[in-house]
Amino acid sequence: MAEAARQTSSDTELLHAVARGDESALAALYDRYNSILLGLLLRILHSRVEAEDVLQEVFLQIWQRAANFDEARGRGFTWMVTLARSRAIDRLRSLQSRQRADDTAMQNAPEAVSDASDDAYHAEQREIVRAALAEIPEEQRRALLLAYFEGLTQSEIAARLGQPLGTVKTRMRSGMTKLRDLLGEKMGRQAGANLNY
């Protein structure tokens, strides 16, 4: 498939093409999602060197595992993000166990830049998520973000929040339910017919 045609392919089509060994499809996915995935990895790892390293692993895994993607189970975006987050948290744990002492490599705060680096689609998605999170009660939002970005276990989150485990689980459930209701059909459906990611 030509590069130009790639621009309008859905994530699902691209992942199927990757599964058939189409390198240009992988390149298109990279161009579409590298900044979002790198932002996620950086948020989890707090080190650009590690985040870029994991980003490379993630795309190699997308290449190797694309055949496992099944659109009946969820969005292609979800599949890739889940893979990226999982790789990042694995890396985070191995870094934490390997070197608590060598903090220097871990201390780079993620450099925040303006949303200008996003294209219109990503900027819109970002705004939808921001608006949804703003509507979720603070204590639920904290629990969700701790779980998602810090790679903590249920009991670690409870300890971090100073709340009983049961309370934390309830907050997770309420927060996730609310997030799903707020995001609803909005996510991944905003880019118009020709860019149905």
Add this chain to the structure above:
Amino acid sequence: MRHEDYKELLALDALDLLEGDGDERRALDAHLAECDDCRAEASALRDSAASLAYAAPPTVAPAPELRARILASVKSQTRADARPLAPPTHGGAITTLTTTPPEVSNVSTSDEFARRREAREVRVSRRLLTFGTLAASLAVAALLVSLLLLWQRNERQQAEIARLSQAVNRTERDLARLSAERELLAAPAAQTATLAGTKMAERARARLTFDERTGRAMLMAADLPPAPAGKAYQLWFIAAGKPPMPGSVFQTDASGHAEMHDIVPPEGRRAAIYAVTLEPAGGVAAPTGEMYLKSSAS
């Protein structure tokens, strides 16, 4: 477990908080296998959780070399390598419900080893790169620390130079004063007047030496009480039949000693009387205060 109880597990599952082989994981997987509603719910919740990636702060794009490196490393893999892999270990339902592609059995073990070795080499080279970057950062940090130390040493040396140069200035001033005094005392036309304390300071005494030719003078006083705040002593040259001519003002040290250099005006050099009064600190044109020292009329 009631159906409702799974709702909480679904939320925890979406956030990847269920342990891989825990009771909760097993219970949920068993339920998902037979409940369409919950399976749909699980999918929706995972989509929502994945959207949280957009809650991470935006960042600058990775270096273009990263894209080239990724594409180069996938190009080097053959098609047979790319397909047959273990399903992802995350996202329980995806894992358990995904069917492994049939080609898996066709893959030779050596292909698998080659792929793993390659992946390991990529990791190793990235590790080296990471190490290199870290080493470079440390080198820069060490350089900065050295610069800081050099700068601090430079600062200390500058301060030491300033201190020494002050001391040299002081010594030069002392030397100039001593040589002026010596010159004054050795001058052929040197005159000396002795001043005695008045009733204001009976123990006070002073000697005024001056060169009649140049007018250069030095007054040395002892046991003169320190002047009160805002006041100073002032020297006067008093010629017969004329108003006193003002000389310089001076202060004593804590022990009552004073040493003052002055130029005696030509008329003053033939003065009959030299006197010291207590005046406002800036000095005055005509005496206003009490007299503390006075020479006997010559």
